[in-house]
Amino acid sequence: MSSGSVLATPRTLIVTFIEDHPKAGMLLRLARRRAQEKGAKWRAVFVETPPPLGQLEDEKHERLLRTMTLAEQMGGEVVHIESENIEDGVEKILEQEAGRVSLVIIGSVEAEGRFGRWRNLPWMRMVRIASQYTQVEVLPLTGQHYRSGFMERLSLRTLRPVHVVYALVAVSLSFACAFVLERELPPALFRINDQNIGLLFMIACAFVAGRFGLLPGLVASVISFLAINYYFTLPYYAIKIDNVTDLLNMGLFLSAALLISLFTSQTRDYAEKAAKREISTQALFTLYRVASDAFSREQALERLQKKLERMLGVDVAFCLPGVMNTDQIQPIYPTGLEFSESDKKALQTCWLEMRTTGLASPFNPGTAWRFEPMISQAGEIGVIAVRPRGKMHLDTWFGRLLTAIADQTATVLDHISLERSMEDTRVSEEREKLRSMLLSSVSHDFKTPLAGIIGALSVHRSLGERLPQKKREELIEAAIEEAQRLDSFITNILDMTRLESGNIRFRKEWHSVKAMVRNVSKRLQHRLRQHELVIQADEPDIEVCMDVMMTEQVLQNLLDNACKYTPAGTRIELRFSADKEKGFICEVRDHGQGLPADKIERAFDKYARLHKKDSQVAGTGLGLAISKTVIDAQGGWIRAANHEGGGAVFTFCLPEWRAAEALPDINALQGGGVA
Amino acid sequence: MSLRNKHIVAIDDTHSILTFLRISLEALGATFHGAATAAGGIALCESDQPDLVVLDLGLPDKEGLDILPRLKRLGKQRAMPVIVLTVRKEQDSRDAASQMGADAYLTKPFVMDELIEIIHSKLRLTRDHLKLVKNENDTPKVKAKREKETETENED
Numbered sequence: 001m002s003s004g005s006v007l008a009t010p011r012t013l014i015v016t017f018i019e020d021h022p023k024a025g026m027l028l029r030l031a032r033r034r035a036q037e038k039g040a041k042w043r044a045v046f047v048e049t050p051p052p053l054g055q056l057e058d059e060k061h062e063r064l065l066r067t068m069t070l071a072e073q074m075g076g077e078v079v080h081i082e083s084e085n086i087e088d089g090v091e092k093i094l095e096q097e098a099g100r101v102s103l104v105i106i107g108s109v110e111a112e113g114r115f116g117r118w119r120n121l122p123w124m125r126m127v128r129i130a131s132q133y134t135q136v137e138v139l140p141l142t143g144q145h146y147r148s149g150f151m152e153r154l155s156l157r158t159l160r161p162v163h164v165v166y167a168l169v170a171v172s173l174s175f176a177c178a179f180v181l182e183r184e185l186p187p188a189l190f191r192i193n194d195q196n197i198g199l200l201f202m203i204a205c206a207f208v209a210g211r212f213g214l215l216p217g218l219v220a221s222v223i224s225f226l227a228i229n230y231y232f233t234l235p236y237y238a239i240k241i242d243n244v245t246d247l248l249n250m251g252l253f254l255s256a257a258l259l260i261s262l263f264t265s266q267t268r269d270y271a272e273k274a275a276k277r278e279i280s281t282q283a284l285f286t287l288y289r290v291a292s293d294a295f296s297r298e299q300a301l302e303r304l305q306k307k308l309e310r311m312l313g314v315d316v317a318f319c320l321p322g323v324m325n326t327d328q329i330q331p332i333y334p335t336g337l338e339f340s341e342s343d344k345k346a347l348q349t350c351w352l353e354m355r356t357t358g359l360a361s362p363f364n365p366g367t368a369w370r371f372e373p374m375i376s377q378a379g380e381i382g383v384i385a386v387r388p389r390g391k392m393h394l395d396t397w398f399g400r401l402l403t404a405i406a407d408q409t410a411t412v413l414d415h416i417s418l419e420r421s422m423e424d425t426r427v428s429e430e431r432e433k434l435r436s437m438l439l440s441s442v443s444h445d446f447k448t449p450l451a452g453i454i455g456a457l458s459v460h461r462s463l464g465e466r467l468p469q470k471k472r473e474e475l476i477e478a479a480i481e482e483a484q485r486l487d488s489f490i491t492n493i494l495d496m497t498r499l500e501s502g503n504i505r506f507r508k509e510w511h512s513v514k515a516m517v518r519n520v521s522k523r524l525q526h527r528l529r530q531h532e533l534v535i536q537a538d539e540p541d542i543e544v545c546m547d548v549m550m551t552e553q554v555l556q557n558l559l560d561n562a563c564k565y566t567p568a569g570t571r572i573e574l575r576f577s578a579d580k581e582k583g584f585i586c587e588v589r590d591h592g593q594g595l596p597a598d599k600i601e602r603a604f605d606k607y608a609r610l611h612k613k614d615s616q617v618a619g620t621g622l623g624l625a626i627s628k629t630v631i632d633a634q635g636g637w638i639r640a641a642n643h644e645g646g647g648a649v650f651t652f653c654l655p656e657w658r659a660a661e662a663l664p665d666i667n668a669l670q671g672g673g674v675a
Numbered sequence: 676m677s678l679r680n681k682h683i684v685a686i687d688d689t690h691s692i693l694t695f696l697r698i699s700l701e702a703l704g705a706t707f708h709g710a711a712t713a714a715g716g717i718a719l720c721e722s723d724q725p726d727l728v729v730l731d732l733g734l735p736d737k738e739g740l741d742i743l744p745r746l747k748r749l750g751k752q753r754a755m756p757v758i759v760l761t762v763r764k765e766q767d768s769r770d771a772a773s774q775m776g777a778d779a780y781l782t783k784p785f786v787m788d789e790l791i792e793i794i795h796s797k798l799r800l801t802r803d804h805l806k807l808v809k810n811e812n813d814t815p816k817v818k819a820k821r822e823k824e825t826e827t828e829n830e831d
Contacts, residue, residue: 447762451783452691458786459699471698478691568711 013097014042016105017090017126020060023141024067026354026375027107030139032074033352034103044071045079047089066377086122087129094133104130107141140355142403163212167220174204175227197232198253201225202260209261210268217261225253273397280401283311284408291412298332300416304409305333312401315387317369319347321380327352329383343367343385350383356403358385360394370394372402376410378417384409445489452482481526488560492622495553499629506547506633512660513576513584514541516548520555527560530568538577544584545656550630554638557623558588558650566592566647583636584657589649594642603640604628627652678705681798682723685709686716686739687731687760692783696729699787713737720749726801727794730777732761732768740775747776754804756797758790 016031018024028044035042046064071078083089094101108123123138130136178200201224209217229239229250241247290307294300301318308316317337322328329351331337339347346364350357350371357363359370374381384406388394456479464472498504517535521528544551562572573589595603604624624640631638631652638652683705685696693709700707708723710716713734720728728746732739739759746757756778761768769780779793 444762447783448689449691451762451785452689452695454784455692455787456695458788459695462788463699463702467698467702471702475695475698478694482691 012038012040012102013100014038014040014103014105015093015097015101016042016044017107017130018044018046018064018067018071019107019122020063020067021107021109021141022063023375024063024107025070025377025379026141027105027139028067028071028074028076029354029380030137031076031105034105034137038102040102041077043077043079044068045081045089045093047086047093048080048082049084049086049089087125090126090129094130101134104134104136106130106136106138108138109140110142139353163208163216164219166212167208167216167223170204170208171201171220171223171227174201174224175231178232197228198249198256201228201253202257205257206260206264210264213268214261214265217265218258221254221257221261224257225250228253276397276401279311280397280404283308283401284404286311287405287408288412291409292415294416296420297413297416300413301333301409308405312386314389315369317385317387318382319351319371319385320382321351331385332382339385340368343369347371347383347385351380354380356399359387361399370399370402372406374406374410374413376407376414378414381410381413442489442493446486449482449486449489453479453486456482477526484523484526488556491553492557492626495550495626496622496629499626499633504550506550506630508545508547508634510543510545510658511548511551512541512543513537513586514660516552516555517574520552520559523556524559524563527563528572531563531566532569532571533559534571534573536573536575539659541660542576542578542584542657543660544654546634546654547630551634551654554627554630554652555586555588557627558652561623561650562588562590562592562648566590570647578657583653583655585651585653587649587651589643589645589647591645591647594646595640595648600640600642604638678703678794678798681705681727682725683707683727683729683794684716684719684723684725685729686711686713686719686734687729688712688733688735689731692731692760695787696790699791703791711735713739713742717742717745717749720746724753725750725755726753727755727798728757729790729794730757730759732759732763732772740771743772743775743777754801756801758793758797760785760790 014031014035016027018027031042031044034040044067046068068078068080079093081089081092083092094104106123106126108127109121127136127138178197205217205221205224208220226239229241229246230237233240233246233249241250286307287304290303291300294303301320305316305318308314317331318333319329319331322330329347331339342364343358346358346367346369349355349363350373354373354375355363356373357371358367359365361370369385369387372384372386374384384402386402456475460467460472460475460479467475495504521533559572559574566572570591572591573587575587575589577585577587579585604627628638631654634654635656636652636654638650640648640650643649678700681704683700685693685707687693687696687709688711690711693711697707697709708719708725710719711734713736716728716730716734719725728750730739730743730746734742739761743757743759747755749755750757757776758779758781759772759777760781760783762783764782772780778797781790781793
């Protein structure tokens with residue numbers, strides 16, 4: 001980063017150079033945030049250069065297009081220029097806006113390949129050019145890691161005192177071996193001499209290098225050389241390198257030991273890398289498996305937090321932004337976790353600037369936790385935090401793994417919320433459909449009786465005086481009948497609403513069945529005119545513990561249905577029985593066509609009738625649904641079936657009944673009779 | 676204008692509607708028959724040969740629109756108009772009805788005067804139509820006689 005010269009013109013523009021990187025959205029977000037902070041405008045610039053051969057143009061193009069669309073959606077200005085090379089493009093843009101640009105944001109990527117670190121990447125060239133004009137901020141797109149290499153392996157950080165002790169022990173063992181062999185073996189057999197002493201010590205060096213790494217191996221080889229020179233070469237008990245042979249011996253031994261140490265340590269490194277790769281693959285795979293079948297983000301994060309802790313052997317925390325203030329971020333899982341002040345600061349930086357912060361990273365490195373932002377195609381999701389346990393070293397490998405885990409988690413969470421929002425949309429669409437169907441059904445069912453009322457009254461108005469008295473009465477009767485029907489629809493709808501909202505309270509009291517039947521048949525007098533109502537009762541009269549108003553409504557609905565759905569002139573049977581075990585049972589049998597087999601099960605469904613194109617028989621279709629709710633709420637049951645005599649039979653049962661005082665036979669009360 | 680000598684059939688499953696149609700149309704001098712089902716309605720049209728049919732769309736045994744073409748065929752000789760009565764307000768439903776051959780479309784609820792007006796206008800159209808067809812085949816003498824008849828009818 002470098003700062004540009006200060007000019008007199010107000011600097012009100014922030015420019016970011018976008019590229020086809022999958023995470024280019026991060027640049028846009030940072031640009032928008034910086035623009036908000038400074039009250040400036042921001043612009044996303046794409047400099048198109050002639051493409052090198054053999055690139056996947058389509059994929060690149062699509063990614064770019066997506067980034068540009070995102071920039072527009074986020075309120076940025078999008079500029080696309082063509083240029084021979086990237087430097088000229090950057091120069092052109094910054095020249096044009098001479099002095100207005102207050103900040104340039106450039107994304108950096110990690111160099112790939114063995115000599116990547118020495119390559120002059122486009123972003124580096126861009127930074128160099130842009131820094132001549134103004135302030136530049138570099139945002140690493142691939143996470144921030146120290147790059148390991150030969151130098152890291154050599155660096156003192158990996159040589160610990162304990163390794164030197166191991167090297168000394170190994171060399172001492174070789175020395176002891178040589179000493180014993182030289183003393184105890186008869187001189188005629190085999191002697192430790194200049195030719196084989198080196199090999200004996202080489203074993204120790206190779207062991208140390210293989211076990212503890214290159215640096216301890218080198219330490220061991222130096223100690224070995226000194227030991228050989230001191231004890232086993234002439235002059236004994238003195239370190240003396242005074243002729244060419246000694247010098248050559250020393251050179252040969254040291255280079256051999258060095259090579260062996262180098263190769264064995266390399267093998268060790270490869271083995272270690274393979275093991276780490278295995279852990280990474282395993283971690284990412286497990287992560288997907290654990291999280292993808294969760295049904296909510298929260299559940300996925302909760303599961304992941306536990307799983308990752310077990311798998312990586314570190315403390316893991318997921319932090320999510322606040323619902324109201326999305327700039328504020330705090331740990332959510334595990335619950336009850338509190339960060340220290342410095343950790344909080346690092347977390348905030350990580351979230352606001354979308355970069356790796358905390359322990360062993362270039363930003364806020366002194367904290368206990370390491371923070372990695374989780375960003376998906378759809379946007380920033382949150383932050384994943386880890387804290388090593390014990391003396392674990394957060395190396396490059398772990399840094400990369402963490403970035404990969406954060407990316408993967410973001411993708412999985414995206415996936416889950418997408419699925420959930422699709423599900424939500426589906427449910428609300430379904431609900432909306434049902435609602436409009438109910439509404440149209442209700443309005444249809446209101447209009448049919450209204451048509452009867454308005455028609456009859458309009459005839460009365462225009463022809464009233466010319467009509468004989470009997471006809472006039474007939475008209476009024478028709479209007480009243482329809483008005484009553486309308487009233488019962490409204491009652492049903494209100495009942496359903498009240499039942500659904502739980503606002504209805506059942507008042508159970510002992511009531512006479514006979515009285516209930518009398519009330520209902522009186523109310524349905526007109527409707528029952530065209531049918532023959534036959535009442536059969538096993539007991540002369542009984543009393544049932546029920547909410548009489550609601551239960552009367554049930555009986556009325558059942559009888560009303562029987563009238564509606566069966567041809568005029570057929571018989572409707574109303575049967576009562578009472579059993580000690582079963583309870584009070586009421587049955588309404590009609591002699592119509594019966595219920596279609598597929599409708600029997602859904603007869604009590606609130607929307608059972610809604611799926612018809614047009615309700616052929618007037619009624620809200622709620623009657624049976626209400627009946628079921630009412631009977632269920634009183635601890636009874638209600639069923640629909642077809643009987644062998646042809647026709648439907650609806651049966652309901654209420655558990656509590658008792659015999660009433662002897663009264664006249666219930667059959668005397670056939671209010672409906674034959675029309 | 677009275678509906679004397681006119682025969683009207685209504686097919687509607689709502690009892691009260693049949694009641695007030697019967698009372699008002701009979702009061703105006705028409706002969707009225709009502710049916711509550713599609714099957715009953717077709718039977719009436721076959722046996723009674725009505726001058727006009729009032730048809731509800733949602734019938735218990737069949738869709739009103741399904742029997743409309745059949746009714747029109749039955750009354751083709753008399754150029755019998757069919758008036759559709761329904762609660763469906765949608766344009767789709769209107770279009771479907773007119774495609775099937777409905778002569779008028781009235782949404783429920785309605786005031787009886789509206790229906791009577793439509794019945795009159797449809798019957799007048801039919802009469803004019805039938806006359807036109809007949810006149811084309813008539814000799815001038817018969818034509819003059821018919822014109823005289825028409826004048827007396829209009830005085831009603």
